[in-house]
Amino acid sequence: MATFKDFRNTVKPNWCPGCGDFSVQAAIQRAAANVGIEPNNLAVISGIGCSGRISGYINSYGFHGIHGRALPIAQGLKMANRDLHVIASGGDGDGFAIGMGHTIHAIRRNIDITYVVMDNQIYGLTKGQTSPRSAAGFITKSTPGGAIEPSLKPLEVALTSGATFVAQGFSTDIKELTALIEAGLNHKGFSFINVFSPCVTYNKVNTYDWFKEHLTKLADIEGYDHTDRNLAMQTIMQHDSLVTGIIYQDTATTSYQEKVVGYSELPLMDIDIKMSEQEFTALVDEFM
Amino acid sequence: MLHQLSWKVGGQQGEGIESTGEMFSMAMNRLGYFLYGYRHFSSRIKGGHTNNKITVRPTEVRSIADDLDILVAFDQETIDVNYQELTEKGVILADAKFEPVKPEDSKAPLFVVPFTEIAAELGTTLMKNMVAIGATAALLNLDDEVFQNVVNDIFGKKGEEVVQKNMEAIARGREMMSELLGERVGEWALAPADGKRRMFMIGNDAIALGALAAGTRFMAAYPITPASEIMEYLIRKLPKFGGAVIQTEDEIAAATMAIGSNYGGVRAFTASAGPGLSLMMEAIGLSGMTEQPLVVVDTQRGGPSTGLPTKQEQSDLMAMLYGTHGEIPKVVIAPSTLEEAFFDTIQAFNIAEELQLPVILMTDLQLSLGKQTAEPFDYSKIEIRRGKIVTEELAESADKAYFKRYENTADGISPRVLPGTLNGIHHVTGVEHDETGKPSEATGNRQTQMDKRFRKLEALRFDQPVYTNAPHEEADILLVGFNSTRGAIEEVQERLNAQGMKVNHAHIRLIHPFPSAEMAPLVAKAKKVIVVENNYTGQLANIMKMNIGGHDKIKMITKYNGTPFLPGELEIKVKELAH
Ligand SMILES: Cc1ncc(C[n+]2csc(CCOP(=O)(O)OP(=O)(O)O)c2C)c(N)n1
Ligand code: SF4
Ligand SMILES: [Mg+2]
Numbered sequence: 089m090a091t092f093k094d095f096r097n098t099v100k101p102n103w104c105p106g107c108g109d110f111s112v113q114a115a116i117q118r119a120a121a122n123v124g125i126e127p128n129n130l131a132v133i134s135g136i137g138c139s140g141r142i143s144g145y146i147n148s149y150g151f152h153g154i155h156g157r158a159l160p161i162a163q164g165l166k167m168a169n170r171d172l173h174v175i176a177s178g179g180d181g182d183g184f185a186i187g188m189g190h191t192i193h194a195i196r197r198n199i200d201i202t203y204v205v206m207d208n209q210i211y212g213l214t215k216g217q218t219s220p221r222s223a224a225g226f227i228t229k230s231t232p233g234g235a236i237e238p239s240l241k242p243l244e245v246a247l248t249s250g251a252t253f254v255a256q257g258f259s260t261d262i263k264e265l266t267a268l269i270e271a272g273l274n275h276k277g278f279s280f281i282n283v284f285s286p287c288v289t290y291n292k293v294n295t296y297d298w299f300k301e302h303l304t305k306l307a308d309i310e311g312y313d314h315t316d317r318n319l320a321m322q323t324i325m326q327h328d329s330l331v332t333g334i335i336y337q338d339t340a341t342t343s344y345q346e347k348v349v350g351y352s353e354l355p356l357m358d359i360d361i362k363m364s365e366q367e368f369t370a371l372v373d374e375f376m
Numbered sequence: 377m378l379h380q381l382s383w384k385v386g387g388q389q390g391e392g393i394e395s396t397g398e399m400f401s402m403a404m405n406r407l408g409y410f411l412y413g414y415r416h417f418s419s420r421i422k423g424g425h426t427n428n429k430i431t432v433r434p435t436e437v438r439s440i441a442d443d444l445d446i447l448v449a450f451d452q453e454t455i456d457v458n459y460q461e462l463t464e465k466g467v468i469l470a471d472a473k474f475e476p477v478k479p480e481d482s483k484a485p486l487f488v489v490p491f492t493e494i495a496a497e498l499g500t501t502l503m504k505n506m507v508a509i510g511a512t513a514a515l516l517n518l519d520d521e522v523f524q525n526v527v528n529d530i531f532g533k534k535g536e537e538v539v540q541k542n543m544e545a546i547a548r549g550r551e552m553m554s555e556l557l558g559e560r561v562g563e564w565a566l567a568p569a570d571g572k573r574r575m576f577m578i579g580n581d582a583i584a585l586g587a588l589a590a591g592t593r594f595m596a597a598y599p600i601t602p603a604s605e606i607m608e609y610l611i612r613k614l615p616k617f618g619g620a621v622i623q624t625e626d627e628i629a630a631a632t633m634a635i636g637s638n639y640g641g642v643r644a645f646t647a648s649a650g651p652g653l654s655l656m657m658e659a660i661g662l663s664g665m666t667e668q669p670l671v672v673v674d675t676q677r678g679g680p681s682t683g684l685p686t687k688q689e690q691s692d693l694m695a696m697l698y699g700t701h702g703e704i705p706k707v708v709i710a711p712s713t714l715e716e717a718f719f720d721t722i723q724a725f726n727i728a729e730e731l732q733l734p735v736i737l738m739t740d741l742q743l744s745l746g747k748q749t750a751e752p753f754d755y756s757k758i759e760i761r762r763g764k765i766v767t768e769e770l771a772e773s774a775d776k777a778y779f780k781r782y783e784n785t786a787d788g789i790s791p792r793v794l795p796g797t798l799n800g801i802h803h804v805t806g807v808e809h810d811e812t813g814k815p816s817e818a819t820g821n822r823q824t825q826m827d828k829r830f831r832k833l834e835a836l837r838f839d840q841p842v843y844t845n846a847p848h849e850e851a852d853i854l855l856v857g858f859n860s861t862r863g864a865i866e867e868v869q870e871r872l873n874a875q876g877m878k879v880n881h882a883h884i885r886l887i888h889p890f891p892s893a894e895m896a897p898l899v900a901k902a903k904k905v906i907v908v909e910n911n912y913t914g915q916l917a918n919i920m921k922m923n924i925g926g927h928d929k930i931k932m933i934t935k936y937n938g939t940p941f942l943p944g945e946l947e948i949k950v951k952e953l954a955h
Contacts, residue, residue, distance in 0.1 A: 097776060099814060131795045133636070144803050144814065147776060149795040151639060152805035152815075153632065154662050160596075160629040164636025164644065165795065167594050167620060172640070172796050193625040350615025352593075357641035357794060359618050361591025365755045371585060371613070372752045375575040376405075 092121040097147040108259035108285030109139050109206050115262050116175060116204065117146060119269035125173050133162040135178030135187065137213045139206035139285070142177055156187030159194040159203065166201050169355040170345055173273060177204040180221040181211045184240050195249040195278055200343040202272040202279045205242070208287035209294045216290035226293065243324050243335055246280050247317065252341040253279035255334045258299055259286070264332060271334055277343040306333030315339060377567045379433065382441035385508065386427030386458060387450030389420060396448070396505035397428030400512060402526045405576040405749060408569035410437040412863070413747035414940065419601065419685045425453050434569040439863030442944035445564060446515060448508050452476060459484060469511050471504065487556050494548045503545040510549020517562030520547055575750050579743040582714045583673060584609035586721025587645060589758050593619035594644040596633035598626055598652060601685050602741045603675040606647040627652035631659035631672065638669045639804065641765070641794040643725050647673035650692050651682065657699045660734045664704025665806045667782065667790070667829065669728035673737045675744040678938050687938030688741045690859055691911035693919070696736045697888050705833045707735045708888035712843065712862035714750040716885060717743065722758060723838065730763035731832045732792060738887070740910065742860035742940045766791050770799040778802045778812035784824055788831030833889055841886035842894040845869065846901070848878040853954055854902035855881045858916055860940065861908050867943035868950055877954065884916070890923040899926045906953055907932045908941065
């Protein structure tokens, strides 16, 4: 069985020292090993951004695509090979700005993949512009007078979009984050995990200390039940989304693929694709 | 006896105009006639003039007829808009319900038949189209039995009584019309057909069937005219083959999902029209850069923007060739008949996998939606080639070195290992990368990988990149086109050659990379080259000039009003340019 070390490759990440993304990478590697995945049975599909580089830093199949499109690529791959474990990941700009349409529809569609967002409330790779996750008033290169728009609430959006698994982690707490990703990988359906992953270079407001001060663990909230959707919504609204843990899980869900009529039990990639003459003639006859 | 019949039914959209045309066509198809049907419609569901023009011949029919023999009208607009197409022998059959008026200068007689009233007497006005079919049958002297099979097929599910009623409606229509016609019954009868069974389908059917025969198991698409039928066919059929279709949130998702699925080893594709193609451009570049196979069907319609969404145009050509930023190798194929549409779709999948690049299969609205007869496709000609997919087990590499997915091979085509394969791990990225897929901006590597990617095109195998009918060693004119203009050009070539001109014809099937080796000699043999296309700027003419020169002799005939070329108008224009 593979250990987390087997998910390491020889590439040295080009992230800034102290970037939150290092820990997210480590948590994915540990979680994959913990749930018993072999490196060749994992594919990490990432978007474009500092965070998007992650697929190149994990010893698994990896696809670094185009900005905002990690999710459709990942869903297409999972449809092709249902035996493969597929993780999509990227930044807050990638998933909540340019790729927001895909995020909502991937959540609704509920294909069995795991989506890990490295949320640093800023555009890192393009050197510090505002993100949909930046708070109103946040000063960046593109918002010298402070951001005018309020910050987007991905957890609320996920819940109202019919999510079957929603979690939030903090990159410093690798132990909790690993457990969240494990739960996501084990979930039968689409699992959405938002991770506070501080950008030490461009975000001087939402720092490690800031998060430590503001975050509440759901585990510490008495009576919290992550199978109760109403309670989940209420709690995140009360805490301005600054919570970590599994926020909501529909354990009774069946994934999109279980519901597609006729969809092969065998991975599509393994089906013999040549049609028989008999099958072909029957199709042609329908036009005669 | 007629050797060609041109029949048109028209009315308001949503009133069963389509099914009237369908019923008549199916019956004629089963008698062994050749057909070419073209629908005029607009992008609304109810209301608005629509018509279906069907050209019928006992011999091969390649294009929409210039004129009209029979016009069946369910409203006055149908008469007003179409009567000028009628020939000297033409007739108008109109429903009494709207109190039809014959235009003053119409030479064609107007026969008023109570289509709706008869249908109502039989139980439902829905059957008015069957009454109209019966009236047509009187003109053509067709037995009611001719329709029995078709009626069984269409209404059989609804029970014997419905079948009976519909047959009765046909009989009543015929009787009523026969009375009105008197001695003229059967005056529009067609020369008999050979009785052979042929397929009757639209171009999109041929493409969808081709995709299935090519082994596609996944399609991701977003609805759009005139592409949706491809998706709808696969939604019906793929479950029987274990596959699936996802209707995505947009065309960006459609193209990238198809890329993800191809990456996973499944033949996946998407189909759209101009607006969707525009959205897919970045994804097409990703397919080129990451060397993941991708098949995109573009069914051209009137652009730009929403343009003329239900009308014929061929104006996406340049976008398909050059729409993506940066430079990637790609292949663009333009079938011009049903048979080509079917086999070119299979070729598109083969080429995409063999060369590991995007292939765009382009059609246009006339080819995609025009309904034609064709001989059944030959199963034995279906060939599936998947290229360098690694199927053997791979040995463990020393110190976790990644698999060389982008190995700089002699032909530029690298081994393609699929996710899941033991010891095949590698990286894929749209960033410039080295042989294992790791990002690399080194100048030497950049050059090597660019050269490698483009070298793949040298391995392209494509049978008959140009359809040619060039009987003249020295021609006055070479007519050139692509996609659906083929029939009209063939017809014009035949007419002009019969008039003593020397006309050759080349229809370009492999648009990109441009088949210069085939086209240059044809151009050299002609005094003038006339490129016929449904766009404003003469995109194909420009592509030809760019690739093989001939600026002084290449002329063009363009049409961009939303309607297809008819042989008659094309003949006149070619003659004008010839002198
Ligand atoms: C279509 C497109 N538009 C813009 C860009 C430029 N771009 C690259 S990454 C990025 C945003 C990065 O922010 P985020 O997704 O939050 O990732 P981070 O770098 O913060 O991890 C932008 C705008 C691009 N690559 N592609
Ligand atoms: S710029 Fe910010 S997000 Fe990017 S690597 Fe540096 S710290 Fe991380
Ligand atoms: Mg960010």
